[in-house]
Structure formats: C-alpha cells, structure tokens
Amino acid sequence: MTAESVGRLLPFRRGDAAWNMALDQALLESVDRTARQDGRAAATLRFYGWKTATLSLGYFQSSEPLPPTFRNVAQVRRSTGGGAILHHHELTYSLTYPIQARDSGARMELYRGVHAAIAQVLAERSISARPHRLDSRLGGDADAFLCFQRRTDEDLIVSGYKVLGSAQRRMRQAVLQHGSLLLRVSRHAPELPGLFELTSIDLDVEKLSEQIARQLGQTLGIRFAADGETEQERTSALQIVADRFASDRWWNRH
Amino acid sequence: MARDKSKLLYAETHEWVDVSEEGGQKIATIGISDFAIEQLNDLVYMDLPEVGKTVDAGDEFGEVESVKAVSPLYSPVGGEVVEVHSDLPDNLEGLNDDPYDFGWIVKIKIEDESGLESLMDFAAYQKQCAESG
Numbered sequence: 001m002t003a004e005s006v007g008r009l010l011p012f013r014r015g016d017a018a019w020n021m022a023l024d025q026a027l028l029e030s031v032d033r034t035a036r037q038d039g040r041a042a043a044t045l046r047f048y049g050w051k052t053a054t055l056s057l058g059y060f061q062s063s064e065p066l067p068p069t070f071r072n073v074a075q076v077r078r079s080t081g082g083g084a085i086l087h088h089h090e091l092t093y094s095l096t097y098p099i100q101a102r103d104s105g106a107r108m109e110l111y112r113g114v115h116a117a118i119a120q121v122l123a124e125r126s127i128s129a130r131p132h133r134l135d136s137r138l139g140g141d142a143d144a145f146l147c148f149q150r151r152t153d154e155d156l157i158v159s160g161y162k163v164l165g166s167a168q169r170r171m172r173q174a175v176l177q178h179g180s181l182l183l184r185v186s187r188h189a190p191e192l193p194g195l196f197e198l199t200s201i202d203l204d205v206e207k208l209s210e211q212i213a214r215q216l217g218q219t220l221g222i223r224f225a226a227d228g229e230t231e232q233e234r235t236s237a238l239q240i241v242a243d244r245f246a247s248d249r250w251w252n253r254h
Numbered sequence: 255m256a257r258d259k260s261k262l263l264y265a266e267t268h269e270w271v272d273v274s275e276e277g278g279q280k281i282a283t284i285g286i287s288d289f290a291i292e293q294l295n296d297l298v299y300m301d302l303p304e305v306g307k308t309v310d311a312g313d314e315f316g317e318v319e320s321v322k323a324v325s326p327l328y329s330p331v332g333g334e335v336v337e338v339h340s341d342l343p344d345n346l347e348g349l350n351d352d353p354y355d356f357g358w359i360v361k362i363k364i365e366d367e368s369g370l371e372s373l374m375d376f377a378a379y380q381k382q383c384a385e386s387g
Contacts, residue, residue, distance in 0.1 A: 060299040081298075105325060106295065106322065129286075168324070170324065
C-alpha cells in the first residue's frame with residue numbers, strides 16, 4: 001500500500017441493530033465487488049452507535065438458551081465470529097478492507113493495526129490499554145456467553161478488563177472487521193465496566209472517532225476522507241435488513 | 255490408502271481436490287490444505303452444505319470460524335453435493351491432524367469441469383504458499 005492511498009470515512013451515526021449490521025455487510029459486498037472488477041478498491045472506515053441497547057450474537061453462536069437478562073433488549077445475529085456483545089454505551093467501528101483471494105483465515109495484521117491505533121488514541125488521553133497477548137496470564141473464560149468475558153490475543157485490556165474486541169467476516173477479495181470500544185457500563189451487563197468506570201475519563205464519541213480515523217490512517221498509510229455510503233450500498237443494505245438481519249430465520253440459524 | 259497431497263489439485267483459495275471415477279461419474283472430493291489449516295489457526299466452527307445442494311465452480315459451499323473470523327469455503331468445481339463429512343464439525347482437531355484423509359469435507363458429482371482448468375498442481379500451489387509467506 002502506498003502513502004497516497006485514499007479511503008472512505010463514514011462518520012459516526014446511530015442506527016438500529018439490523019441497519020447497523022446490514023450496512024456493514026453492504027460495504028463488505030461493495031468493496032469485494034469493486035476489488036474483483038477493478039483489481040483494487042478503497043478501504044472504508046465507519047463509526048456507529050446503537051439507538052437502543054442491543055444484544056448481538058456471534059455468527060455461529062446458539063440463540064438458545066438466551067440468558068434471561070438479555071431477553072428484553074433488541075437482538076441481532078452478526079455475520080462475524082466470536083461471542084455475544086451487549087452494545088449500549090460504546091463506540092463501534094467497522095473497517096472494510098480489500099485483500100487477496102489467496103490470503104487465508106483471519107487477517108491478524110488488521111486486528112493488530114486497528115487495535116494499536118485505538119490504543120495510541122487512548123494513550124493520548126492518559127489511558128493505558130494493552131493487548132491481552134502481553135498479559136495473557138490474566139485469563140478470561142473461553143466459553144463465556146459474552147465476548148467481553150473472553151480473551152483473544154489482540155483484545156485491548158484496561159486494568160484487567162477488556163474494553164475493545166473485534167471480529168471479522170471474509171469474502172473473496174475483502175474483509176470486514178468490526179469492533180466495540182466500551183465507553184460506559186450498561187445496566188444490562190453490569191459486570192463489564194467501560195472506560196469511564198475504569199478511568200473516570202468521559203470520552204466524546206464523535207471526537208474520539210475522528211482521532212481514531214486519523215491515527216488509523218497513519219497506521220495503514222491511508223488518508224480517510226469523510227463521505228457517505230453510495231446509493232447502491234444503501235439500497236443493498238435495506239434489502240439485507242429484510243433478508244437477513246431482521247429475519248427470525250437468520251436469528252435462529254444456529 | 256492414504257491420499258498423496260502431491261497428486262492433488264489446488265484452488266487459489268486453498269481447497270484441495272481429488273478427482274475420481276465412481277460408477278461412471280466424476281467425483282471431486284474436497285478439503286482444505288495443511289497450509290490453510292495452519293493459517294486458519296484454531297478452527298472452532300464449520301458449517302457444511304446439505305446433500306443434494308448444487309453449486310457452480312467458485313460458489314461458497316461452507317463456512318469456518320477461527321480467531322473470530324468467519325471465512326467461506328469455495329467449491330472448485332460445479333455440480334451436486336453427494337456426500338458431506340458430517341462428523342467433521344465436531345472433530346475439527348482431526349482436520350489439523352489429518353487434512354487429506356480424515357479431513358475431507360464434501361464430495362461433489364462434477365457437472366461442470368471448467369473449474370478444474372484453473373486449479374494448480376502441487377508444485378504451483380507450493381509456490382503460491384511460499385509467496386504468501
């Protein structure tokens with residue numbers, strides 16, 4: 001990648017569960033299609049929040065039995081892996097990135113790159129967040145229902161608590177990575193403190209997302225320029241809402 | 255008899271293909287290479303297609319999850335799924351140990367051989383893997 005690469009930035013907006021997931025899927029399909037047609041495609045970085053508290057399940061995670069505490073929040077199944085997430089007071093990002101068809105499995109360099117950029121932005125706010133791999137003796141439960149009670153190498157940890165986790169979905173020539181940065185505790189998951197509870201620092205999502213976009217741009221060698229989704233992506237996302245993320249069939253698939 | 259990986263064909267996306275004749279039909283047995291399994295690193299889930307499903311060459315026929323990443327599996331040939339290795343998703347460690355025999359994933363009755371032309375022999379596939387690091 002050259003230093004002149006230009007990427008697309010979709011600034012912070014709140015959406016409902018099905019829309020949030022559907023737009024990420026539409027962006028993935030769009031970047032994959034462009035990469036396959038043209039041999040290259042612009043990376044797309046998006047920031048978003050959740051209109052109401054939402055439980056998202058990992059793609060392969062079973063929807064039964066659902067812990068009772070989550071039965072009265074909005075629900076959606078993600079297309080990405082990992083465990084369940086209670087999205088409430090968080091900053092969510094997605095990065096859709098062109099890859100080679102021959103690249104296999106999880107793109108670890110993207111986990112590392114995005115998390116390092118976010119750790120750098122937090123460090124500038126005097127918050128020390130470190131990847132779990134540096135302190136891996138501080139376990140986590142691999143089988144926990146909630147993703148934030150599990151640990152993988154690149155998760156960011158503050159004072160022993162996971163504050164950032166990400167997951168991926170691949171297509172032939174693009175990968176979607178999205179992740180959640182916990183800003184404050186949710187009453188629906190009181191066992192998971194956010195950055196405010198851990199540091200007493202109150203972060204503004206819009207300023208934070210702008211800083212992350214700049215830092216991530218430096219990390220990846222991409223200048224992210226603010227834009228919106230295309231009309232085609234928007235139309236596609238609306239169809240994906242109906243076909244997938246708002247459907248009972250999708251929710252009950254595992 | 256154990257399958258010889260140097261005699262198989264390979265897709266760019268790391269599926270291996272063993273073409274055989276059964277009852278006058280060409281059958282493609284498909285799995286994923288040891289290189290891909292190593293790259294996938296800690297495979298935790300696999301979804302298989304249903305017997306009877308038809309696929310075109312290049313279509314997805316299944317999905318796997320590793321390190322919170324969901325990745326599709328692509329069929330190198332077009333045809334009908336005639337058998338799936340249904341024990342495999344519950345025994346993924348066996349895929350790591352024996353990707354070319356125990357690790358077969360599906361058998362497809364080939365109806366469109368055009369996909370075979372784009373596959374690599376073992377030497378070409380090894381070269382691709384070496385370039386991928």
